[in-house]
Every structure is written in structure tokens, then in C-alpha cells.
Amino acid sequence: xxRITFREAISQALREEMYRDERVxxxxxxxxxxxxxxxxxxxxLDEFGEKRVRDTPIAEGVIAGAAAGAAIAGLRPVAEIMTIxxxxxxxxxxxNHAAKLHYMFNxxxxxxxxxxxxxxxxxQLGATHSQTPDVVFAHxxxxxxxxxxxxxxxxxxxxxxxxxxxxxxxxxxxxxxQARGEVPDDEDFLVPIGVxxxxxxxxxxxIVSYSKMLQVxxxxxxxxxxxxxxxxxxxxxxxxxLDTRPIIESVRKTNRMVVAEEGWRAYGVGAEIASRVTELxxxxxxxxxxxxxxxxxxxxxxxxxxxxxxxxxADIIHAVKDVLYIK
Amino acid sequence: MTKELSKPELLDLYRQMVLIRRxxxxxxxxxxxxxxGGFLHLYIGEEAIAVGACKALQxxxxxxxxxxxxxxAIARGLEVRRVMAxxxxxxxxxSGGKGGSMHLxxxxxxxxxxxxxxxxxxxxxxxxGLAIRYREEPDAVLCVLGEGTTNIGYFHESVxxxxxxxxxxxxxxxxxxxxxGTEVGRASAxxxxxxxxxxxxxxxxxxxxxxxxxxxEAMGEALDYARQNGPVLLEALTYRYSGHSMGDPERYxxxxxxxxxxxxxxxxxxxxxxxxxxxxxxxxxxQIHHAVEADLSGIVQFAEESPEPEDAALCEHVxxxxxxxx
Numbered sequence: 292x293x294r295i296t297f298r299e300a301i302s303q304a305l306r307e308e309m310y311r312d313e314r315v316x317x318x319x320x321x322x323x324x325x326x327x328x329x330x331x332x333x334x335x336l337d338e339f340g341e342k343r344v345r346d347t348p349i350a351e352g353v354i355a356g357a358a359a360g361a362a363i364a365g366l367r368p369v370a371e372i373m374t375i376x377x378x379x380x381x382x383x384x385x386x387n388h389a390a391k392l393h394y395m396f397n398x399x400x401x402x403x404x405x406x407x408x409x410x411x412x413x414x415q416l417g418a419t420h421s422q423t424p425d426v427v428f429a430h431x432x433x434x435x436x437x438x439x440x441x442x443x444x445x446x447x448x449x450x451x452x453x454x455x456x457x458x459x460x461x462x463x464x465x466x467x468x469q470a471r472g473e474v475p476d477d478e479d480f481l482v483p484i485g486v487x488x489x490x491x492x493x494x495x496x497x498i499v500s501y502s503k504m505l506q507v508x509x510x511x512x513x514x515x516x517x518x519x520x521x522x523x524x525x526x527x528x529x530x531x532x533l534d535t536r537p538i539i540e541s542v543r544k545t546n547r548m549v550v551a552e553e554g555w556r557a558y559g560v561g562a563e564i565a566s567r568v569t570e571l572x573x574x575x576x577x578x579x580x581x582x583x584x585x586x587x588x589x590x591x592x593x594x595x596x597x598x599x600x601x602x603x604x605a606d607i608i609h610a611v612k613d614v615l616y617i618k
Numbered sequence: 619m620t621k622e623l624s625k626p627e628l629l630d631l632y633r634q635m636v637l638i639r640r641x642x643x644x645x646x647x648x649x650x651x652x653x654x655g656g657f658l659h660l661y662i663g664e665e666a667i668a669v670g671a672c673k674a675l676q677x678x679x680x681x682x683x684x685x686x687x688x689x690x691a692i693a694r695g696l697e698v699r700r701v702m703a704x705x706x707x708x709x710x711x712x713s714g715g716k717g718g719s720m721h722l723x724x725x726x727x728x729x730x731x732x733x734x735x736x737x738x739x740x741x742x743x744x745x746x747g748l749a750i751r752y753r754e755e756p757d758a759v760l761c762v763l764g765e766g767t768t769n770i771g772y773f774h775e776s777v778x779x780x781x782x783x784x785x786x787x788x789x790x791x792x793x794x795x796x797x798x799g800t801e802v803g804r805a806s807a808x809x810x811x812x813x814x815x816x817x818x819x820x821x822x823x824x825x826x827x828x829x830x831x832x833x834x835e836a837m838g839e840a841l842d843y844a845r846q847n848g849p850v851l852l853e854a855l856t857y858r859y860s861g862h863s864m865g866d867p868e869r870y871x872x873x874x875x876x877x878x879x880x881x882x883x884x885x886x887x888x889x890x891x892x893x894x895x896x897x898x899x900x901x902x903x904x905q906i907h908h909a910v911e912a913d914l915s916g917i918v919q920f921a922e923e924s925p926e927p928e929d930a931a932l933c934e935h936v937x938x939x940x941x942x943x944x
Binding site for chain 1: 715735740745752
């Protein structure tokens, strides 16, 4: 166990899997000579060479698509799309091809592909570089969507994703790279895809979150504890397939739920989870489910306006008090 | 040119072209009877390209095509009755009845589809080429596209990357003159499609797509070049007699134009050549037609009598490693 950053955890996962499996290679914009725009792959080019650390043109469609093609042919590519906003240029390859090949051709093809990408707002990059459109990708059967919130989960989930035989869309939040946490050194440390995790136990209210908002939710839970409110915090970790069991179990205990996500509220993670809780645990709810999410605007550049639009600790605290009917 | 191929080989090329044509005519009938659903894009008139090109492929080579794919599947050696079964949506179909006419494939034959998003398979083909180079294998990839696809961003992204990384991919454009109903000159700034290869500094050539022997020879050269050097762009000039798909009103062309192309029919041309060069007699060629008719009735019977997919097939193959529903 070592205390390392989220960035180091991702790097470790990549390095370990590249040593473990000759078929694993990296491709993407500026991952080699530059070392990665978020410095995740710094030193990889020297360590593994040009064959396995491949700088590509700025052409997201063929980055995702060629990686998918290499996967069909038996390799295990980890393609990096510099930010999730650019993944829209590769959307057709991701959802029309990678996510459908195995099904459409009746199991004849496999696409063991990982697409790593960076999402999230809060760095004053303006409307086109700050999105959290995770749910868009989670809409499609055939694509696994993973978004870790801690360094340990980042490492364990990325290693699992690389070893998985399906396409995995792996979302790293841009403001989490410096986050530190205890991470196992074990080279076979894996975190399963499709399993939600209780990150903080509590009895009064359930806060469901993931990725960057997990940290915000944990901060909110800490402050609520000072006021005598005992919040349980659940980390989804995987958006598809979505594991609802810990959520349902928690709501049966607390009878109140808040879902906190960084993306927009409409058609979002909160909408999905509130719906599932209504279907599976309606009788246990003592208050309507509250959603904490981004304001329904393209994110502005101005720092104060941007922070107004993004969900904050205070928003979660407010929502929790709402479902507890505390004025 | 004909000396390279033996008489049995030449007769087999002829048989394949006749089989594909009759397969397609039969498919049109079955579509009209409501036995084939969805879209149906016929290959009639273009048979020489697939038959000639596939003759030049080595067993380990890879193939990806667009959705006008029946002829390619047959020429690549997929079991024809299973191709027909796929059109009928049957469990015995090459894609288990889950792909349909536009999504034929066979991993065993390295035929990685049958893709229905125009241009979508070009990046995939580039990636298969990457895997070949990565593992230092001797194989090549044949990526077949329509001329309309050369206007899509994927064409630029894929040919460029294949050229930068010197990947063994032959991009073969089937220029049948129309992207759906839009004539090539109305959609592409460059009508001589092969010239687009100059933009990427790769080998490029225009071919007579009505001549199966020219296709075979040129494809053999292109594949060898690609294995050694990198990507090639070929343009095969051809024509589809049928509409874009079934139900095409064909307001964009005249009957005279179709008739003019029929004078260069690929099957008739090979027939004339084989007889003129004393390679085969009319009787021998007639026998091939009869044999194809007999085969075809067996093919259709197999497809019609095959079972529908089981209900359980609905949820199979969403994931290779499914996660239990929680």
C-alpha cells in the first residue's frame, strides 16, 4: 500500500498491464514525446518504445476506430481521447461500431478496447472543454462506462478494463489527478466493473455519487456529521452496467436519498437512479429523491459564474436537509 | 493475362460471378415476397470486382466492406446458404440472424463485416492493418468502399493514418457512379477518385471494374505492394444495374445509360473472352449456369427451412464478459 496520486495510479495500471501483456499498447494524441497532456504517460515512450506508445494525428474518429480494429484483430489497445468533449468526434466509432460488433455479428468479433478520456469542468476552459456528458456514453448497450473517484479505484478499475474482453469507456475527471489516496501495490489488484461501493456508512440519508462528485459528497457528509446528520455515501464507479443493489439496500435503511452528479440534471444519472429507486424501493422512501447537478447552461468561462453552475458541497448539504425536512 | 490462371480457375471465376448474380436476383424476389426485411442492396453488375479481388487474397488476408456485401461474402468463400439464411434472418445465418443483409461477417474467413455506416469501417480496417504490423505478420487488409465514401472525413483520417504508419491496407473504391442517387461529379470535387491518393502520397490506380481478370491481376499486385510498403488506393469503375436498394425510384438516371453499361457486362465479357480464346465452349458455360440454378434452389431451401433464432438470442452477445444484473 502506498499513498499516491490519481495520476500515478493510472500510470501504474497502464505500466503494469503493458508489462503483463504484450498485446496491450497505447495510442492517442501527444501521449508519447509530449508525455500526455495530463502527464499520465510521461516516460512511457522511452520505457516501451514507439511500437507500443503511438502518437497519432489529431483525428479522434480514426483513433477510436483504428483501436477498435486492432482489438478485433486480437490486440488490446488503450486509446486516449484527450478530452471527453473530443470523444463526440469519435462517437460513431464508439457507439455504432465498438459497442455493437460483438452483438451484431453474433459473437464472432470481440472488441477488447479501452478508451481513456478526461472529463469534467471547473478549470475555466469554457463551454466546449468542460463538459461532463458521461451519461451520453452510458446510454448504449454493449459499452461499459467506468468513472472512478479515488486513486485506488482508478488503478483497479483500469486494470480490470484492460483485461476485460468488451469495449470500456474510462472517464478520468480532470480535477482529480492530484487527489491522493492509499493504493495497493499488488500487480493483480483489480476492482470489478459493475459494482457500486459504499464509501461512507451512515443511517440518516443516502448520497449517491461518483467521480469528482464523490469527493464533494464525502466533504458534504463530513460537514453534515458536525450537525449530527449521518450520511451514507455510495460511489457508483461504473455507470454501465449500473449496480443498484447497494443503493436499494441503503435506501431501505435511510429512507431518504440525494443523487449528486456533475453533469446536467435532465436525463441524467440522478434521473436514472431516482427512477430505479421508485421502481424497487418506493415504499421505503420518506421524501422525494433530490437531484444535485449542474445548472442547465453551457459552462461559462468566468470563474464565479462557472462555480455557480457546478454543484458544490453546500448544494448537497441543502438537498440533504430538504429530504430530511430540516429547515 | 489469362495465362496465369488455369482453365478450372477461370471457369470458377465465371461460376462465382453467375452465382452472385443469380443469388441477387433471387434475393430481390424473396424481398418482394416479404421474406427478406429491412434494406437490400444488390451487387448486380459489379460482380467482377469482388470475384477478381478475392481471387487474389491469401487465406490470412483480411476483408472489410460496406453494406453492399453479398457478393463479397460469397466471393470470399462464406457458405452461400448461410449468407442467404442471414438475409432471411435465420439462426443459421452467418450472423445468426442478428445482422441482416448489411452485416455479413465470418471471423473464420477474416471477413470482419459488412458495415452499414458509410465510412465507418475505414478506421476499423486501418486498425486491422495496425495489428498486422504490430505482430509482424505477412497479411494485408482489403477495405472496400463506395466512391461516395471518399468524401467523408473517415476517408481522410484513415488513409492518412495508414500512410503515416505504412499499414498494409488496400483501399478499393467501387465507383458505381452514384452515391445513392447523387452522381459522382455532383458530390466529389475530384471525379477521378484514384487521384485522391496523391493527397497522401500513396500508390494509386484506376481499374476497369467490369473485367474480372484485370481486377485479379491488379489486386494481386496491390496486395503485395501493401504488404511491403504501405497503403494503396484503387478505383474500380463499375455500375449497378439495380437501384441503390430495393424501392429506389431511380429518377437520377436514364434507361439508356443502364443499357449502355450492360454492353460491358462483366459476365458477358468473360464469356466472350473464354470462347474467343478457345478456353471454354458455350456448352461448358451453359453447364455452369445449370449447376448454379441447382445450387441456388438448395441454398434457398436451406434458408427457408432454417429455424428462427431462439428467444434467448435476444440478450446474448451484448457483452463478452457480462456482469450479472444487480
